[in-house]
Amino acid sequence: MATGRTHRPATRSRGIPEATVARLPLYLRALTALSERSVPTVSSEELAAAAGVNSAKLRKDFSYLGSYGTRGVGYDVEYLVYQISRELGLTQDWPVVIVGIGNLGAALANYGGFASRGFRVAALIDADPAMAGTPVAGMPVQHTDELEKIIKDNGVSIGVISTPAGAAQQVCERLVAAGVTSILNFAPTVLSVPEGVDVRKVDLSIELQILAFHEQRKAGEEAAADGIEPPAAAKQQRKGPDGDVPAVMPA
Amino acid sequence: MATGRTHRPATRSRGIPEATVARLPLYLRALTALSERSVPTVSSEELAAAAGVNSAKLRKDFSYLGSYGTRGVGYDVEYLVYQISRELGLTQDWPVVIVGIGNLGAALANYGGFASRGFRVAALIDADPAMAGTPVAGMPVQHTDELEKIIKDNGVSIGVISTPAGAAQQVCERLVAAGVTSILNFAPTVLSVPEGVDVRKVDLSIELQILAFHEQRKAGEEAAADGIEPPAAAKQQRKGPDGDVPAVMPA
DNA sequence: CGTTGTGAAGTGGTTCACAGCC
DNA sequence: GGCTGTGAACCACTTCACAACG
Numbered sequence: 421m422a423t424g425r426t427h428r429p430a431t432r433s434r435g436i437p438e439a440t441v442a443r444l445p446l447y448l449r450a451l452t453a454l455s456e457r458s459v460p461t462v463s464s465e466e467l468a469a470a471a472g473v474n475s476a477k478l479r480k481d482f483s484y485l486g487s488y489g490t491r492g493v494g495y496d497v498e499y500l501v502y503q504i505s506r507e508l509g510l511t512q513d514w515p516v517v518i519v520g521i522g523n524l525g526a527a528l529a530n531y532g533g534f535a536s537r538g539f540r541v542a543a544l545i546d547a548d549p550a551m552a553g554t555p556v557a558g559m560p561v562q563h564t565d566e567l568e569k570i571i572k573d574n575g576v577s578i579g580v581i582s583t584p585a586g587a588a589q590q591v592c593e594r595l596v597a598a599g600v601t602s603i604l605n606f607a608p609t610v611l612s613v614p615e616g617v618d619v620r621k622v623d624l625s626i627e628l629q630i631l632a633f634h635e636q637r638k639a640g641e642e643a644a645a646d647g648i649e650p651p652a653a654a655k656q657q658r659k660g661p662d663g664d665v666p667a668v669m670p671a
Numbered sequence: 672m673a674t675g676r677t678h679r680p681a682t683r684s685r686g687i688p689e690a691t692v693a694r695l696p697l698y699l700r701a702l703t704a705l706s707e708r709s710v711p712t713v714s715s716e717e718l719a720a721a722a723g724v725n726s727a728k729l730r731k732d733f734s735y736l737g738s739y740g741t742r743g744v745g746y747d748v749e750y751l752v753y754q755i756s757r758e759l760g761l762t763q764d765w766p767v768v769i770v771g772i773g774n775l776g777a778a779l780a781n782y783g784g785f786a787s788r789g790f791r792v793a794a795l796i797d798a799d800p801a802m803a804g805t806p807v808a809g810m811p812v813q814h815t816d817e818l819e820k821i822i823k824d825n826g827v828s829i830g831v832i833s834t835p836a837g838a839a840q841q842v843c844e845r846l847v848a849a850g851v852t853s854i855l856n857f858a859p860t861v862l863s864v865p866e867g868v869d870v871r872k873v874d875l876s877i878e879l880q881i882l883a884f885h886e887q888r889k890a891g892e893e894a895a896a897d898g899i900e901p902p903a904a905a906k907q908q909r910k911g912p913d914g915d916v917p918a919v920m921p922a
Numbered sequence: 923c924g925t926t927g928t929g930a931a932g933t934g935g936t937t938c939a940c941a942g943c944c
Numbered sequence: 945g946g947c948t949g950t951g952a953a954c955c956a957c958t959t960c961a962c963a964a965c966g
Contacts, residue, residue, distance in 0.1 A: 438956090444884070480927085480957090482926090491964075523778035526778070527778040534875070534879075537876065601886065610701075610723040625785070629761065631855060632789065633759045635852065688934070731937090740947080742948045
């Protein structure tokens with residue numbers, strides 16, 4: 421690989437820790453629900469419960485945004501909704517393209533939560549010429565040839581990749597070359613992008629494997645000996661030439 | 672409000688840090704690709720590049736599993752594939768149910784990566800009686816009424832929720848009551864579960880919002896002051912950073 | 923009072939850098 | 945010589961606990 425820059429080194433963001441940024445959408449969702457029920461104020465304790473975090477963490481998170489609460493009272497729901505929305509950049513409109521309109525791409529296109537908050541699907545793009553013109557979620561699919569033009573005409577800076585793994589890196593490069601600087605990747609592959617481009621990935625099989633790990637642990641907690649013998653078929657001898665696997669774990 | 676959750680850091684796993692567990696699937700994927708190309712051994716540097724991490728981290732991660740490498744040479748690809756698979760619990764079969772067969776559920780059912788490694792879709796379940804019997808991904812959709820029976824008959828311990836947000840908590844509770852102890856949640860809502868049940872969530876709109884945050888930051892790096900006041904609706908004074916975008920808040 | 927906001931202490935994860943071994 | 949495995953230093957995030965304040 422040549423230009424493999426995946427993680428930005430020390431993106432201090434703006435003083436807001438990355439972990440906090442990742443929770444702001446959660447708070448926003450909980451606050452929006454409160455807002456719809458016309459709840460005027462909320463304490464850190466209540467809001468934290470609704471968002472599934474603990475209250476000290478929530479208060480610390482909010483402290484990075486400023487002092488938006490009132491001691492002895494709590495937080496003003498509407499005001500906080502506005503502040504978090506602004507902080508997340510949701511007070512502006514983000515045109516998004518979805519590339520790869522298979523089952524998943526179509527599901528994403530139909531996903532309501534997309535349009536709800538600042539995001540607008542500007543185009544659906546697929547490499548299959550037979551799909552061109554087919555309406556998906558009330559929108560005609562466009563051919564990959566148009567990708568660059570679509571991005572530029574719509575000022576798209578966020579792209580969603582839901583192509584097969586094999587096509588993802590190439591699509592990614594075209595998106596980036598056309599001006600996209602944030603990518604949400606659903607393809608099960610590692611994307612390499614130039615510095616300055618953000619990539620987030622969503623990967624079903626990784627999530628399942630993490631669950632399986634913990635699941636296995638739970639099962640093993642009781643039944644210790646449960647012959648999970650290695651399939652002798654596999655050539656899993658210790659090492660190449662000489663075997664030595666003491667598995668030392670001092671600490 | 673507090674459910675007597677003593678916040679057990681059960682994440683102690685078995686000495687393997689959670690962050691490491693989350694990367695094992697990534698290594699496994701890269702190793703599988705090497706294996707298919709019949710590459711016999713790989714260095715930490717090469718494998719790290721393929722997995723998109725740095726080599727020190729990879730070596731540290733592997734050190735939690737044991738000493739599976741050979742100094743001066745690298746790691747035996749096949750052997751490592753086996754060791755990681757075993758560690759993740761992929762040497763056994765995990766039946767999975769998908770609840771909520773809308774666009775997304777159908778996409779998940781069709782997702783190939785599902786079956787590939789240890790996971791097997793045992794059933795597709797939906798609350799819509801009209802869907803019952805309809806084949807999706809070559810499998811008949813079953814009605815929610817059957818949920819408990821399906822889980823028990825198949826020994827399902829992992830459930831995927833792709834219902835609308837409003838139904839998710841209820842579905843979750845039924846899954847857990849029937850014996851499921853790991854849940855992958857695609858619904859945009861916080862699930863509350865009893866201790867001992869693992870939940871992982873995949874949330875499109877959260878990911879987009881995180882991207883928007885960084886995107887906004889990039890844009891703001893150039894364009895400096897744009898001082899426009901937040902809506903006068905703000906009734907408190909605050910000392911946070913100043914706003915810059917007029918209100919567009921949908922309430 | 924009750925609840926926020928925050929230094930300080932604690933925890934977990936990453937990176938460095940090099941000893942140990944092939 | 946090359947590469948792994950790992951203490952130690954470093955850094956980011958979380959939690960504690962309490963002073964500040966409406």
